[in-house]
Amino acid sequence: MNKTIDVCFSPALFNLYDSQDSIVVVIDILRATASMCVAFQNGVKSIVPVATVEESLAYRKKGFLVGAERKGEMVEGFDLGNSPFSYMDPIVRNRDIALTTTNGTQAIQTARNAYQIAIGSFLNLDALCQWLITQDRNIILLCSGWKNAFNFEDTLFAGAVVQKLLPFYALTYHRDSALAAMHLYDLAKEDLYGFLEKSSHRKRLEKLQIEDDIVFCLTPNQTDVIPVMVGDAIYNLNVLQSL
Ligand code: 3SL
Numbered sequence: 215m216n217k218t219i220d221v222c223f224s225p226a227l228f229n230l231y232d233s234q235d236s237i238v239v240v241i242d243i244l245r246a247t248a249s250m251c252v253a254f255q256n257g258v259k260s261i262v263p264v265a266t267v268e269e270s271l272a273y274r275k276k277g278f279l280v281g282a283e284r285k286g287e288m289v290e291g292f293d294l295g296n297s298p299f300s301y302m303d304p305i306v307r308n309r310d311i312a313l314t315t316t317n318g319t320q321a322i323q324t325a326r327n328a329y330q331i332a333i334g335s336f337l338n339l340d341a342l343c344q345w346l347i348t349q350d351r352n353i354i355l356l357c358s359g360w361k362n363a364f365n366f367e368d369t370l371f372a373g374a375v376v377q378k379l380l381p382f383y384a385l386t387y388h389r390d391s392a393l394a395a396m397h398l399y400d401l402a403k404e405d406l407y408g409f410l411e412k413s414s415h416r417k418r419l420e421k422l423q424i425e426d427d428i429v430f431c432l433t434p435n436q437t438d439v440i441p442v443m444v445g446d447a448i449y450n451l452n453v454l455q456s457l
Contacts, residue, residue: 219353219383221372221391225317225324226362230389237351238328239342239375241335242358243367244415245296246283246318247441248335248431252298254439254450255337257307261441261448263319264312273312279305281313286422297427298337310447321358322443328354333441333448336371336406336431341438343378345451353383355395366398366413367432370406373399374434406432 222228241247250261264270267282267289274280281294288295294306296315313319325331329351334342346353355375357368373395376385385392402409407429410416419428440451 217350217352217383218386219355219376219379219392220386220389221355221357221369221376221395223357223364223369223391224359224362225321225356226359228324228356231354232352233325233328233354235329235352236354237330237332237346237349238325238354238356239332239334239346240318240321240325240356240358241368241371242315242318242321243335243371243431244419245298245427245431246313246315246358247333248337249296249298249301250313250318250333250441250448251335251337251437251439253301253306253311254441254453255437256302256304258301258311259308259449260310262310262312262446263322263448264314265320265323267314270312270314273310277310279309279311281311283315285316286419286424297424298430299427317358317360321356322448325354325356326443331443331448332451334371334375336374336434337436338439338441339371339374339378339434341435342440343375345440346375346379347382353379355392360415360418365415366402366410367406367415369395370399370402370409373397374403 282289283296
């Protein structure tokens with residue numbers, strides 16, 4: 215076994231990783247990558263992740279729906295924010311979407327030189343892992359964190375993936391992040407929601423009263439979509455493979 219799996223706790227650390235030949239799974243559990251999975255599950259054609267609100271808005275002229283989240287809320291004048299439930303609206307079906315979020319879409323930009331970028335969330339945990347097992351590449355699990363800082367929820371998901379892939383992948387010996395993520399997940403897995411009670415992002419989102427979003431985003435295996443990046447946009451791999 216010579217494929218490796220590694221975990222990067224923050225985009226700020228990503229330059230320490232050798233990503234050019236690796237599959238990078240971008241993780242933003244609350245809530246960007248969960249919302250992307252929901253979007254594809256509900257028939258979205260593509261999502262272009264962009265860094266700024268202005269860039270996202272500019273896509274409206276090209277016929278895109280435009281999404282923007284800042285401080286956890288939809289930016290005024292946009293079609294969509296970052297709640298997974300908003301991506302269940304039939305208006306998203308067959309549409310291209312441009313999206314900017316505080317951390318998730320920025321992390322995707324950070325990983326843009328990877329061999330391949332895939333999108334991970336608890337919603338597609340098993341489907342993603344099944345697909346990763348069949349890939350002949352090293353894997354880096356990139357936690358979006360919060361403004362380059364560590365967070366629990368992305369790390370817990372990374373730990374869940376490491377645990378599932380450990381029979382097929384070796385850990386690298388450059389650092390302890392994959393082991394640490396797996397140990398944390400072991401501590402939390404029986405009650406992810408409770409474990410995150412004092413976490414920074416749950417506190418941040420508390421003000422917005424979106425407990426339903428949080429519970430939903432922590433519920434595993436709700437979809438088998440595997441969003442992957444091709445060029446500047448993210449697509450549903452299952453759809454690409456059926457073309
Ligand atoms: O950081 C992000 O990309 C967002 O997911 C943050 S929030 O959950 O919408 O506040």
